[in-house]
Amino acid sequence: MSRxxxxxxxxxxxxxxxxxxxxxxxxxxxxxxxxxxxxxxxxSPAVPGPTAPPSAAVYGAEPPVDLHSSTTSRDDADVxxxxxxxxxxxxxxxVIGVVAWALLRIVGTIKIVIIPLAxxxxxxxxxxxxxxxxxxxxxxxxxxxxxxxxxGLAAVIGTLTLVVxxxxxxxxxxxxxxxxxxxxxxxxxxxxxxxxxxxxxxxYIDEAQAWINxxxxxxxxxxxxxxxxxxxxxxxxxxxxxxxxFFLRDGNRIWRFLVRLLPVAARWKVDDAGRASWHTLGAYVxxxxxxxxxxxxxxxxxxxxxDVPFAFPLAALVFLGAxxxxxxxxxxxxxxxxxxxxxxxxxxxxIILGAVIGVQQIEGHVLQPLIMGRAVALHPxxxxxxxxxxxxxxxxxxxxxxxxxxxxxxxxIRRLAARRVPETPPDAVVVAAQxx
Numbered sequence: 001m002s003r004x005x006x007x008x009x010x011x012x013x014x015x016x017x018x019x020x021x022x023x024x025x026x027x028x029x030x031x032x033x034x035x036x037x038x039x040x041x042x043x044s045p046a047v048p049g050p051t052a053p054p055s056a057a058v059y060g061a062e063p064p065v066d067l068h069s070s071t072t073s074r075d076d077a078d079v080x081x082x083x084x085x086x087x088x089x090x091x092x093x094x095v096i097g098v099v100a101w102a103l104l105r106i107v108g109t110i111k112i113v114i115i116p117l118a119x120x121x122x123x124x125x126x127x128x129x130x131x132x133x134x135x136x137x138x139x140x141x142x143x144x145x146x147x148x149x150x151x152g153l154a155a156v157i158g159t160l161t162l163v164v165x166x167x168x169x170x171x172x173x174x175x176x177x178x179x180x181x182x183x184x185x186x187x188x189x190x191x192x193x194x195x196x197x198x199x200x201x202x203x204y205i206d207e208a209q210a211w212i213n214x215x216x217x218x219x220x221x222x223x224x225x226x227x228x229x230x231x232x233x234x235x236x237x238x239x240x241x242x243x244x245x246f247f248l249r250d251g252n253r254i255w256r257f258l259v260r261l262l263p264v265a266a267r268w269k270v271d272d273a274g275r276a277s278w279h280t281l282g283a284y285v286x287x288x289x290x291x292x293x294x295x296x297x298x299x300x301x302x303x304x305x306x307d308v309p310f311a312f313p314l315a316a317l318v319f320l321g322a323x324x325x326x327x328x329x330x331x332x333x334x335x336x337x338x339x340x341x342x343x344x345x346x347x348x349x350x351i352i353l354g355a356v357i358g359v360q361q362i363e364g365h366v367l368q369p370l371i372m373g374r375a376v377a378l379h380p381x382x383x384x385x386x387x388x389x390x391x392x393x394x395x396x397x398x399x400x401x402x403x404x405x406x407x408x409x410x411x412x413i414r415r416l417a418a419r420r421v422p423e424t425p426p427d428a429v430v431v432a433a434q435x436x
Contacts, residue, residue: 104393111394116236118401120243124251125282126289127152131248145249149241163313188346273415280411284404292322295329295359299336302355306348308340322363324387324399330360378407 107114127148134144190197247254259271300315308314314336321332333356341349383403390402 108393112232112236113239115394115397115401116239117243118405119397120240120247121281122285122401122404123152123240123244124247125278126285127244127248128251128282129286141249145245148248149245153241159316163316167310167313269416273412276415277408277412281404281408284407288323291363292319292329295319295322295363298359298362299333299352299356302352303336303340306340306344306351308336308348308352309343310339314339324396328399329363330356333360378403378410382406 130148130151131141131144134147135141139147255271255274259267259274262270296315296319299318300311303311303314314332317335318329318332321328337349337353337356340352383406386402386406387399390398390400392398394401
């Protein structure tokens with residue numbers, strides 16, 4: 001090989017080695033630039049992405065913020081945790097309040113149907129044991145239900161007949177004694193601690209007479225409106241009778257039909273809660289009847305001993321008033337005290353008042369914990385609030401229905417919130433799949 005060819009080969013190898021080293025440097029610098037460009041991106045609300053490494057100096061970017069597991073955005077992370085929890089509770093409570101308000105409006109619109117159905121449920125819970133006894137005696141279900149319903153109607157109509165007859169028979173005597181009672185009250189006002197003069201008494205009597213004259217139109221319009229609602233009362237009474245009959249006869253089938261409308265996963269728990277609530281309602285109604293009967297007998301005995309007129313009607317009034325817990329028997333007992341005051345004077349009235357208070361104390365401290373406490377466990381504050389709300393929403397009927405409604409809801413919510421598997425009914429059929 002000539003000298004010239006050896007020099008040319010060396011130059012070619014040097015040139016190729018220089019090209020390879022330049023290509024290697026170029027690839028390395030490209031990879032470093034790509035790494036820097038990927039890691040230099042900064043997360044922001046507008047362009048999300050990974051944060052810059054600690055060694056990178058990025059100007060104009062906000063410091064990174066760690067998001068809590070309960071937040072979904074940077075805005076949620078900037079809001080305090082307590083405020084976010086309060087806001088979540090508030091909008092949920094608003095939704096519940098709107099739904100409750102809508103339900104109350106619906107119930108108020110169709111109250112002529114809702115109230116008779118509620119009364120029919122109470123009567124059904126009271127009469128259901130009697131129907132069960134007749135069914136165990138091998139009577140057909142329809143016949144047993146008809147016998148119990150007709151017997152209950154006969155008892156109510158007979159009691160009302162006795163009350164009305166005794167009231168009509170004793171009105172003349174009571175009206176004659178009422179004028180004497182009024183004179184005794186006037187003498188006490190003049191000679192008692194108040195020392196009112198005849199002029200003051202006449203002025204007060206004139207003011208009362210003027211008030212009555214001014215409100216005569218209101219009383220008359222109320223009476224006219226009551227007469228206008230006679231058709232509604234008759235309709236409601238018929239609906240109560242028919243609903244009570246079918247609740248007693250087909251209540252179990254109606255309940256099973258309603259449960260089958262629910263999703264399969266919820267049927268067991270709803271059925272268990274519903275049957276427990278029905279048991280609570282029956283126990284409440286029977287306990288209330290027993291307590292009301294004891295109140296009526298206790299106050300009625302004192303009325304008979306002191307020869308107060310209308311003893312039986314007043315005892316019946318106490319019995320009906322006791323269905324409104326805490327306040328019902330006290331108000332009806334107050335009527336008995338007024339009758340005793342007008343008929344027999346203040347001494348007898350004070351004795352009857354003491355009897356009413358004593359019976360109320362026995363009811364509140366003995367009968368209610370012993371009888372009612374086993375049926376439903378409700379705090380007295382819940383009872384008072386329920387009665388007040390019932391009176392505001394539906395008058396006397398609302399006061400009558402509010403406490404059993406609270407008791408039923410209390411049992412139902414407790415059963416639905418309990419984490420347990422309901423017991424399998426005895427008539428359930430379990431079908432097991434065969435192994436392949």
